[in-house]
Amino acid sequence: MHAWPASEVPALPGKGRDLRIHDTATGGRVTLAPGPVARIYVCGITPYDATHMGHAATYNAFDLVQRVWLDTKRQVLYVQNVTDVDDPLLERAIRDGIDWVGLAERETALFREDMTALRMLPPQHYIGAVEAIPGIVPLVEQLRDSGAAYELEGDIYFSVDADPHFGQVSNYSAELMRHLSAERGGDPERPGKKNPLDPMLWMAAREGEPSWDGASLGAGRPGWHIECVAIALDHLGMGFDVQGGGSDLIFPHHEMGASHAQSLTGEFPMAKAYVHAGMVALDGEKMSKSRGNLVFVSRLRRDGVDPAAIRLALLSHHYRADWEWTDQVLQDAVERLDRWRAAVSRPDGPSADALVEELREALSDDLDAPAALAAVDRWAELQTAEGGTDESAPGLVSRAVDALLGVAL
Structure with missing residues (x-):
């Protein structure tokens, strides 16, 4: 599966700072100092209704992570999956009377278009669950053969008790x-499971549903968590720098994925930092496909909204915060974009060297995008009120805002 084209990231003078970021597993900030290649895995969409603002906010957060790393002169190895076979996708296809494969391809293509418009840097490896199945099957067999998984009426379940570190990503109570x-x-209520929390690794073929050859597992399809584990281990290995996604993935998805990987390899932890973006609400409720309260990037684009304004709307909230999308949020972003573009359109201005360092400091401090926006606001206000004589300043501001915030002025 192919990703989307990459926008050019301008080079800036000097060098960025190492990223200090909130780690869900420890509950505090960690300083990430990767080697020459920083490794990140971000969980992708289930392609049956893309791309809403919740998606966009999540991928914007991890786009900032990449930009901070690139500014430190590192390379970035970014991997993302597409869960192109799963119950919600199949259910939507049945509801709409369309082929599930066609639905997945259509929504994945739309997601690519939205990511391109928003100038999100693409993953080097963009892998669908279906294409990952040949690599998933032997991992499930390994877990089963080692005693970390068991069969129940043809399905294969992972035993959470097999991983002594289970629970150390979320730190949630058993009840939660x-x-x-x-x-x-x-399916915690399913009879016969060793532990109600045990997740499915391999679902035996069901009548009327797609299935694949699972070798000794029999025909079926993979569970949700093992999909990401297989892709991450294949392309990143253990101990990669950041496992990312929305905060709704902390449990069960990232908790289970970590336990799968740790049981397979005997290594701990799967990732050096588990990083999670907040949820976006509309009309007081989290945006979700089940509620249908979604604001789509593609619809805003069709209505003539500049993608740079959409991105500024996302950046105006800290990535870990839960926030609400409103017309005013978008209007504020449109007005900010206009002010910034007017400021950099002049032939000279106040020196921007200090601004570049302010942007670097804000983003290295747990991706504090609102502080970064405020710094650019101050430069633009000074430009409007007093101007300046530095002919290089407007161009440097444009490059810095593009390189570090992904906003083209």
């Missing part, structure tokens, strides 16, 4: 885990 498991695709 069970509640979230039921809410987010698990």
Whole structure:
């Protein structure tokens, strides 16, 4: 599966700072100092309704992570999946009377268009669950053969008790885990499971549903968590720098994925930092496909909204915050974009050297995008009020805003 084209990232004078970021597993900030190649895995979409503002906010956060790393003169190895076979996708295809493969391809193509318009840097490896199945099957067999997984009526389940570190990503109580498991695709009430929290690794073929050859597992399809583990281990290995996604993936998805990987390899941890973006609401409720309260990037674009304004709207909120999308949020972003573009359109201005360092400091401090926007606001206000004589300043501001915030002026 191919990703989307990369926009050019301008080079800036000097060098950026190492990223200090909130790690869900420890509950505090960690300083990430990767080697020459920084490694990141971000969980992708289930392509049946893309791309809403919740998606956009999440991928914007991890785009900033990449930009901070690139500014430190590192390379970035970025991997993202597409869950192109799963119950919600199949259910939507049945509801709409269309082929599930066609639905997945259509929504994935739309997602690519939105990511391109928003200037999100693409992953080097963009892998669908279906194409990953040949690599998933032997991992499930390994877990089963080692005693970390077991069969139940043809399905294969992972035993969470097999990983001594289970629970150390979310640090949630057993009661909350069970509640979230039921809410987010698990089946804690199924009779015969060794532990109610045990997640499915391989679902035996069901009548009327797609299935694939699972070798000794029999025909079926993979569970949700093992999909990402197989892709991450194949392209990044253990101990990669950042495992990312929305905060709704903390449990069960990232918790289970970590336990799968740790049981397979005997190594700990799967990732050096587990980083999670907040949820975006509309009319007081989290945007979700089940509620249908979605604001889509593609619809805003069709309505003539500049993608740079959409991106500024996302950047105006800290990535870990839960926030609400409103018309005013977008209007404020449109007005900010106009002010910035007017400021950099002049032939000279106040020196921008200090601004570049302010941007670097803000973003290295747990991706504090609102502080970065405020710094550019101050430069633009000074430009409007007093101007300046530095002929290089407007161009440097444009390059810095593009390189570090992904906004083209």
